[in-house]
Amino acid sequence: MxxxxxxxxxxxxxxxxxxxxxxxxxLPAKFRSWWDExxxxxxxxxxxxxxxAARVVGVQHPEFVVTAAKAIPRxxxxxxxxxxxxxxxxPDYRTAVPFAVYWLYPRxxxxxxxxGQWVLAFGTKESELPDGLTSRRELIxxxxxxxxx
Amino acid sequence: xxxAGIALLLIGYLGAGLGLLAGIGLVRSRGDALRFSGLxxxxxxxxxxxxxxxxxxxxLGVSIASVVLTWVAIGVGSLVAARRIPGGPTLAISLPPDxxxxxxxxxxxxxxxxxxxxxxxxxxxxxxxxxGDAWNIWITKSKIVYFFHGLDLGPGGLRQAVSPxxxxxxxxxDASAFSFGGSADPLFLPIQSGIVDIAFLGxxxxxxxxxxxxxxxxxxxxxxxxxxxxADFVGSELADETVIVQLSLACVCxxxxxxxxxxxxxxxxxxxxxxxxxxxxxxxxxxxxxxxxLFVAAAGRRRxxxxxxxxxxxxxxxxxxxxxxxxxxxxxAYHLTNLFHPIYLIHQSDRIGYGTEQLxxxxxxxxxxxxxxxxxxxxxxxxLYRRDxxxxxxxxxAIVLPLIGYDLIYWCSVVExxxxxxxxxxxxxxxxVVAAAAMLPLLLRRAWRPLDP
Numbered sequence: 001m002x003x004x005x006x007x008x009x010x011x012x013x014x015x016x017x018x019x020x021x022x023x024x025x026x027l028p029a030k031f032r033s034w035w036d037e038x039x040x041x042x043x044x045x046x047x048x049x050x051x052x053a054a055r056v057v058g059v060q061h062p063e064f065v066v067t068a069a070k071a072i073p074r075x076x077x078x079x080x081x082x083x084x085x086x087x088x089x090x091p092d093y094r095t096a097v098p099f100a101v102y103w104l105y106p107r108x109x110x111x112x113x114x115x116g117q118w119v120l121a122f123g124t125k126e127s128e129l130p131d132g133l134t135s136r137r138e139l140i141x142x143x144x145x146x147x148x149x
Numbered sequence: 150x151x152x153a154g155i156a157l158l159l160i161g162y163l164g165a166g167l168g169l170l171a172g173i174g175l176v177r178s179r180g181d182a183l184r185f186s187g188l189x190x191x192x193x194x195x196x197x198x199x200x201x202x203x204x205x206x207x208x209l210g211v212s213i214a215s216v217v218l219t220w221v222a223i224g225v226g227s228l229v230a231a232r233r234i235p236g237g238p239t240l241a242i243s244l245p246p247d248x249x250x251x252x253x254x255x256x257x258x259x260x261x262x263x264x265x266x267x268x269x270x271x272x273x274x275x276x277x278x279x280x281g282d283a284w285n286i287w288i289t290k291s292k293i294v295y296f297f298h299g300l301d302l303g304p305g306g307l308r309q310a311v312s313p314x315x316x317x318x319x320x321x322x323d324a325s326a327f328s329f330g331g332s333a334d335p336l337f338l339p340i341q342s343g344i345v346d347i348a349f350l351g352x353x354x355x356x357x358x359x360x361x362x363x364x365x366x367x368x369x370x371x372x373x374x375x376x377x378x379x380a381d382f383v384g385s386e387l388a389d390e391t392v393i394v395q396l397s398l399a400c401v402c403x404x405x406x407x408x409x410x411x412x413x414x415x416x417x418x419x420x421x422x423x424x425x426x427x428x429x430x431x432x433x434x435x436x437x438x439x440x441x442x443l444f445v446a447a448a449g450r451r452r453x454x455x456x457x458x459x460x461x462x463x464x465x466x467x468x469x470x471x472x473x474x475x476x477x478x479x480x481x482a483y484h485l486t487n488l489f490h491p492i493y494l495i496h497q498s499d500r501i502g503y504g505t506e507q508l509x510x511x512x513x514x515x516x517x518x519x520x521x522x523x524x525x526x527x528x529x530x531x532x533l534y535r536r537d538x539x540x541x542x543x544x545x546x547a548i549v550l551p552l553i554g555y556d557l558i559y560w561c562s563v564v565e566x567x568x569x570x571x572x573x574x575x576x577x578x579x580x581x582v583v584a585a586a587a588m589l590p591l592l593l594r595r596a597w598r599p600l601d602p
Contacts, residue, residue: 008531012597015524016365019589022519023372027260030375034267041274049277049336056278077304095281101305102289105333106296108305 057095064096064139065103071137071145072107072118079113083124089142093122096143113148120145152273154329155340159190161216162345165223166193172227173416177236184242187351191394192417194322194345195424196223199464201321202427206471210298211324237413242358242366250364257367261354264374265347272343272384277336283386284335286311291323292333302475313477316468318427319388339384342391346383349394350374353587356401360408361594369590377517378582388429389576395425396435396580397587400547403443403457404591407539412453419457426461427468430480431577434554436461442546446539482569487561500566504559507570508552511578518582522548525585528592540595544588551581 041049047066054062072078080101086093100120101109113119113130121129121144132149139145150157166189170176176185200219201211209215245251279288290310293301300307300317307313323338330337350370357366373379382390402418405411422439425432440458447454472479487493512522525548533541555577562569 008534009597011531012528012593015528015589016593019372019519019521019524019586020368022515023368023375026375026377027371030380031263031267034264034271034380037276038267038270038274041271041276044276046334046336049275050334052277053279053281053284053335057281098285102284102292105289105292105305108303109309110304 054095054099057099059092059096059099061140062096062099064143065100067137067139068100068120068143068145069104069107071135071139072104072120074106076118077108077110077113078104078118078120079110081119081121081124081128083122083128085125085142086123089123097122115148117148118145119148150329150331152330152337152340154331155326155337158216158325158329158341159344161220162193162197163190164193165197165220166190168224168227169193169196169420170417172230172234173413174231174234174236175240175413175417178239180241181239184240184355185352187348187353188355188398188417190348191345191352191398192420193220193223194348195395195420197325198318198322199420199424199427201325202317203464203467205294205300205317205321206467208299211294211321211328212298213328216325216328237411240355240359240411242355242363245362245364250362254363254367257364257371260371261350261367261374264371265350268343268347268374268380268383272339272346275336275339275343275384277339279335279386286315287319287386287388288323288335288338290315290317290320291327291338294320294324295327295333300471308477312430312480314472314479315388315430316427316432316465318424319391323386335386338386342386343384345394346379346390349398352398353401356398356405356414357587357590360405361590365590365594369586372519373583373586376519376521376583376586378521378579379586381517382576382579387576389579391428392425392432392435392580393583395421395428395432396439397584399425399439399457400544400584401587401591403439403547404540404543404588406457407443407446407543408591408595410450415453415457419460422458422461423464426465431555431558433461433465434558435551435580436465438550438554439547441550442543445546446543448539482564483558483562485558485561487563488557494560497560500562500570501556501560503566504556504570504574507574508555508578511574512552512582512585517575518578519586521582521586521589525589525592528589528596531596532592535596537595540592544592547588548581548585552578 051062080097090096110117119133123142130148133146134149136144136146163186167176167182169192170185170189176182197216197219204215244254293306293310297306302308326337326341327333350373354366354370357369379393382393399418399421402414406415406418422436426436436458443454443457444451512518513520525544529541529544559570
């Protein structure tokens, strides 16, 4: 019985040593990476940090959302228009569109822009845009913001 | 108010949590308050989040006033409870008598302090590189709650969000951070969640040390701090980050309750499970798994065991009723009703093999999981061999049942298996791995010293 107890004791000790050994092995790299991340975060501007989430998922020019937020009033509603060229002109549109929606709160996104509401168009040709748009502004090549007249 | 507002919010969580712990009799002196400050912060945050979630369901919004009123309610409830519930024995941490183990405690405490400082710095100066799901699902919902004063279902509201049927605790606590910070700046969120994660490490030390000695508890906390399944989620703003804390503390408290029959710890477990059920749909599955494991293990005290899961079941039922009443679309990725269609399951049988393989690979990984799950399962078997059925059965159930649950979800899912599993398995296994690692010191101690009380 005592021999069995000893065997279990050795097993327990081995598990504890392996676990702590793995932790010790990872510790220096983890500490260094946390320090590097904190230092990088300290060195860049707040806006760059706020936009970094978009860069992580491959949005190449996330700054367009900042300009869009300046163009569309906070209480306004807007619709997203996806043009036939979105895929070719904006390879990152699949992530850029939801990032724009996330960024533009509290502006409410609607399915269709009624008169007085706004349009955020991705990769649209001139012929695909609705009539009567005013206050048109190209945010980056392929992305346009405008007000439905 | 900016970051100062977030500091005030965290102090508020700490105060509410200390009140709660005083109410259940766990904190009755300054020493207790200091020792359990980590658990208090996590408990205050979980209780505030759970109550704010219920307030959201009732049609209210989240603001500084609503958060402060929630704290007042927690304070009053705790005061009433403290007068009725007598304080139990102090769960004190004593330094080991011999010099070698004192040196171990000192060195591990230094490393833990360094880890805490670095994690705090990383959270405060977060680069903001949140994963896509974090901003597309969770932070978006928090913005909806903050800007539209509640669970708004109008244009651009919850109905149009991704996974609108997911419970609202994360949105509630994040909207609180926006309110105290003074704007919907996502960079406030890692400060809040990072400090809660750090408090979780402190809570583990305070709970484990009286049971296994500080010479084991402090190094274990250091190991968990650098465990990739924990560290990589700190400040990620994914709901899994929250689930890690809630599930791990619930499991440790349940295990300690089984060992010590201390009802105060069962109350903490009940709070964590209720918060867990209000965080994610899968949180309900995890709560059910822990509940089943506890019910099976707690022979002779099953009525008390039910107390741990009853609040979670009640709040989850409230949330699902709200979802049904407002006809919100349910999760597109899987339908649990598919589990009752044998032909569908037979047709999908290849998924279960792939799901199992990926779950095992993630949980048994040396590099990201430190083999914590296989070790905890082996330790549970050793504890069973030592004829401690309660601890062994609970730990085994709390680790294995969630993995079976995830496998069933993969089996009944409607999304292409490789896409669904590959995208999901890294995140969902993290809470199980950290919970297993957190329970491991108690299990190893039990296996090592079978005759200890």
